[in-house]
Amino acid sequence: MVRTLVGLLARHGRVKVIVETEPDERPQQDRLALLVTAAAEADRPMDLPPHESAIRVLALAEPRHVPLTVWRELIRAGDGPDLTEESLAEVARRSPDVLTFDGESVAFIDERAADRLRRGYEPDVARHIHGRLVTWLLSAAEAWSHPAGWSASGSVGRYAAHGLPMHAVQAGRFDAVQRDGRVVAQLDQVAFLDAANCHYREAVLAMDANTSSGDAANLWLSGVDSLSQGEWASWLHLMSTARGDRSLAEGIERSGITLPWRPRWSRWRPPGGVRAEYLQPGSVRKLWAVPWPGRTAVASQGAWDTRFHVWDVESGDLLAGPWTGGVPEPSQAEPRWPAGAETDATQPWVQLTTYGNTEPELLTDSVRVGDTIVQAGMGGLFAIEPADPAQFAGIRPGHGEPFLADFGTALETTPASWGTAAPETLADVFGSEAVRRVPESALPEGLHDEEARRVLTEIGLPTFTGAEMSLLAADEQDWAELTLDVLWSDADEDLIPESAGDGPYFRLGTWMGGVIALDGEEGAVYRSPADEYDDHDPLIASSLGGFLAMLQGYVLLRCLLTMASSLGEREELREQIEVELDWIDEEGAESSAWTSALYDTD
Incomplete structure (x- = not known):
């Protein structure tokens, strides 16, 4: 099936396809193989044009297309001369064998050249330069503030959104960056996750579920991707709210990005969460508004434990339930585990992975009550407030698990x-x-x-x-x-x-x-x-x-x-x-x- 799918994509979709497989254990067949060795001069010093130090430090840039403003700051971070952007543009024009220049940004023509220059830096020196650039990017961020995120402000903001995470890794400051919601909301999703994987791999640690990078990894694995920066920031806001990380959530609120929606309250287990407080109400399949004395309320029915609950739309307070057989009356409730009765809250693996259940749904149902939307999913339910209720069409569903690869799972562990x-x-x-x-x-x-x-x-x-x-x-x-x-x-x-x-x-x-x-x-x-x-x-x-x-x-x-x-x-x-x-x-x-x-x- 995979072979057929790959063939169709290649022939009719005209796309390149990479398939990750287990090592082939079949006997090797005789095939003609061509072994390409590295060029003998690969590690020889490069013949650099004038302003050698300016070009050398450019190799420490993270996104490969570097605005002149950022190039100038890289040179200054490396204690080089304070060149004007006009001077740097002239350096780029006079180095056509090494650099390409589009009038705004420069890049190495051959990335192998940049690799050779990077290897020439002592680790402490490179760390120092990355650290100074991180400081500049953070201190100057107000200059590229934009309601749609840094990337929408122009080339320098786009460099910051994509490059800051990895610069922070190289400087040993990733953890501080990822705990600042004002910054995290601005970062490109993939660049942030890529940097997080490098950070935790270098530290030989499992990714921390109670951080913004843990939230990002778990959302990616749940199919939350290909979003606008505002939508992505809203999801990060929800994750931090559900985890109880008010500092991160408040930082996201102050980021300057226009959030299309914000969580009002959460009775939802965020992906990666392992806490007893997430057990109720369990997975929710259906939601609908119900009349209730003195309250605006919605009823929910579980996906596995199919009992009913009633919730206050304004506060998220549980008004009644769990209850078997229908919507409960005020204050009606059964025990979480009724004596002698199976609630189906603990399903065997065969039920979870067969009969159409092979891919869980992050979101399952929603109901609008006034300007509040209550959303149901496999993790429970939460309420959101759209920034523009009249134009808001709902939270876009996820795309399912990544087809080829993911950035890992950040799973909490139970306390010691x-x-x-x-x-x-x-x-x-x-x-x-x-x-x-x-x-x-x-x-x-x-x-x-x-x-x-x-x-x-x-x-x-x-x-x-x-x-x-x-x-x-x-x-x-x-x-x-x-x-x-x-x-x-x-x-x-x-x-x-x-x-x-x-x-x-x-x-x-x-x-x-x-x-x-x-x-x-x-x-x-x-x-x-x-x-x-x-x-x-x-x-x-x-x-x-x-x-x-x-x-x-x-x-x-x-x-x-x-x-x-x-x-x-x-x-x-x-x-x-x-x-x-x-x-x-x-x-x-x-x-x-x-x-x-x-x-x-x-």
């Missing part, structure tokens, strides 16, 4: 504190009403493990149904003892772990048809086989506290899988599930029970 179970964290994921503690007097006599006793009385267990499991209400069950023979009645003797003691065991719930049981003596948590064909390793956690720590992150990330805005992000989230399980309890994470639903298409 999630490595241990805590009542507050469990409440954030499951809802406070779902976390049940057991009174000391109600603990079973056969439960001797001290940590398990502490967890049940001080932390509690969540009662919920989801992610192929169902946990019982700890404060309501009778804690009947299970014997070794009963628990492992369907297990092949080879599957019974050596760590399994004689019991007694206590039922915590079920998972994929098997019983989740707590070893009363040793404190480990096991899942018994559902039948004779069930070959998952029974040990799922070395302790009850470890089980809850694994569970809280596991359920959070399983929910976020349904909210991802691209297949690439889903795959990153799936990998993060495995990494975090292994980080918490390496031995328990070896059980394929944790990952069975994540690889059910393999």
Whole structure:
């Protein structure tokens, strides 16, 4: 199929096509090959015309077409003579073998010449020059301010929008630049992302999701590209607002760019976000206006968890819901995880990647109420205010994931504190009403493990149904003892772990048809086989506290899988599930029970 598509594009579309593939493992065939070696003189000093230093420093420019104004500042940054633009134009005209000049900007005729000159600079010297140019670009930016962005102001503004990010990387100042919303709003999307990749690669760091470059990378992967500078700035404004980065958002507002729309409020998970606060309302498929006492309201229905919510259009406050079967009345609400009922908020991989769901939708529906537009998507919902409501046609939909390549995914990680179970964290994921503690007097006599006793009385267990499991209400069950023979009645003797003691065991719930049981003596948590064909390793956690720590992150990330805005992000989230399980309890994470639903298409 790829070969056919490439052929059609090349023949009928008259475009050049590059296809990224895995290495070809087929046997090599005999073919005539021509090996082109570098010219012997490639590294020999260049014969430069007069004003050699002026031409040499030009090689440090980032965009290859350099306005005379910028060339002049590059020379000054390199401690060269303060030449006028007229003098530089004359230098360019007298150097036809090296430079091309269009009357406004200069460029090297052969980029290999620029590469050779760049290699001649000591790193500290080059860093110094880049740093001085960054300072000039930032201090002089008011001169090319424009409602449509720097690029619209002319050649120097266009150079700044495209060149500042990489100059900042070379100067070691990229992080400071990317945290200034007044500047970020002006930068060309691709140039900014290219510089960010260079910055993080050089620092051997993963791209930070809580930065403007992380926002940009995640938007690109979600298909948000080919926009006007104002539209791009509006998206960055939304991302920073959803993340709670007011400093960045306020900077974008003060950038001088006309934003076609601004976020009013957000109940939306921005791509890359990994926080419990993003769980509600989950993916939203439909929106419509509804009458409500004393409020302007809209109702929403979920895409996976198909229950209904009602929201205040002005503030984004939740007025009612979640509710099953229709729009709720005022104050009607069900628990986040109704006891014994599956909400479909944690879908297995096969449901997410087949049956027409291979490419998630960033945006799904919208409704206009007065001058406010409420927008729904896989990450939830948010409200925007158009700059010109009468002319605003809506947010333009994304174009889908990049066809050939992307700039990476900037994914948050759960906080280090999630490595241990805590009542507050469990409440954030499951809802406070779902976390049940057991009174000391109600603990079973056969439960001797001290940590398990502490967890049940001080932390509690969540009662919920989801992610192929169902946990019982700890404060309501009778804690009947299970014997070794009963628990492992369907297990092949080879599957019974050596760590399994004689019991007694206590039922915590079920998972994929098997019983989740707590070893009363040793404190480990096991899942018994559902039948004779069930070959998952029974040990799922070395302790009850470890089980809850694994569970809280596991359920959070399983929910976020349904909210991802691209297949690439889903795959990153799936990998993060495995990494975090292994980080918490390496031995328990070896059980394929944790990952069975994540690889059910393999």
